[in-house]
Amino acid sequence: MVEVLVEGVAGVGRTAGAVTLTAVTKTYPASDVLLLAGLGVTDVGENRDQEAAPKAAEVRAAGVGLRWHYIGQLQRNKARSVAAYADVVESVDSERLAAALNKAAANRERPLDVLIQVSIDEDPERGGAAGDDLWRISDAVASSDGLRLCGLMAVAPLGWEPDRAFARLAELRSRLVAAHPGATTLSAGMSGDLEAAIRHGATHVRIGTSLLGMRNLLR
Template identity: 70%
Template sequence: MVPDLERHAELAASLAEVRERIERAVAGAGRAPGSVALVAVTKTYPASDVELLAGLGVTDVGENKDQEAAAKAAAVSAAVRWHFVGQLQRNKARSVVTYADVVESVGSVRLATALGSAALSRRDRELEVLIQVSIDGDPSRGGAVDGGADPDRDLWRVAEAAAGGERLRLGGVMAVAPRDWEPLRAFARLADIAARLRADHPGATVVSAGMSGDLEAAVEHGATHVRIGTSLLGMRNPLR
């Protein structure tokens, strides 16, 4: 693959800005340098962008549609960790476990169970999973609910299902701030849930929160990973 030198320069400049922004947020929150990892969300962008980002030192890449992610993972030769960050139907579990290193969007017991079964039959290593938390508890949105009425989407039942999977590893939580919530309020609530989860599952230390528009608020409330798309990849014409 011949490098696109112009695109390489664009991504290098954007990556430097994003990294600087993350480190400023880390310093402002009084946290240790390097304590927040970047997940580059490359959905709708070509495999060549992933290769360029990997060459610039990006190690974690997020995708949100199985068909695109599977093809891209097969096309990319760079050694990156693939995060599946989109809504996932159970019938896609067998495909996703073949390439993903982390599934961040586990919001139901049934999905956790499906991933566990698929991982057991199709992987020789553990699959890290994060519990997607519904911050506002709205059942119409994706994610598990703290104290929800639906047992399948009760956050603590989902956590137990994920932790109990023979080839799954419960890594922590993920969330998106609801549009009608202030990010600081949303991520404060997530931080509380993450702390309670760690009390039962000490290894569940990941807090994936914050995107291009609100990463500072997420870092202030303990995010360990931020998922950045637009600020990194820009508004280049994406794949269709």
């Protein structure tokens, strides 16, 4: 997978350091996270607070510092817990969630980094911000004392060609950066479509299966 990532970056004329691999470690134990850290992984992603919180604590107790990304749908009542260990929340899709995270981040030493999750196809069933909501949420995050607006995150919709999906996302990122010049992060692309995401400017790709294999969902 590292080789594929490097090839995908080189193929569009970008340097190897331009794209960060976020290892998605949901359902895998802290021991696997520590193994990945030993291999040079610096960023990990989790999507369930009840699993991520103790895992992050165990990894930190082992003396290993990683950058923790919360990438799953987040309920407001979990904001305080997530803000205690996450470095980045990639799934902010409402002003109410942004407000809850801002309140939860009040006691942090530094602001909590935030990505706005985008609904590329604007399907309300899939989650993510769409239309004017995207710009209202981004402005709300940018004006929050406890949050730092870093950019956008999205998943290519089912039935869409990845290049079409990520080209649309790149357009939205350009509009966001015009309003908020520091919000340059673009988290897009997973094991099956990372090359297309990189072609369209992804700065982070979220890789799970290709690193750790098929998950046992009964764990």
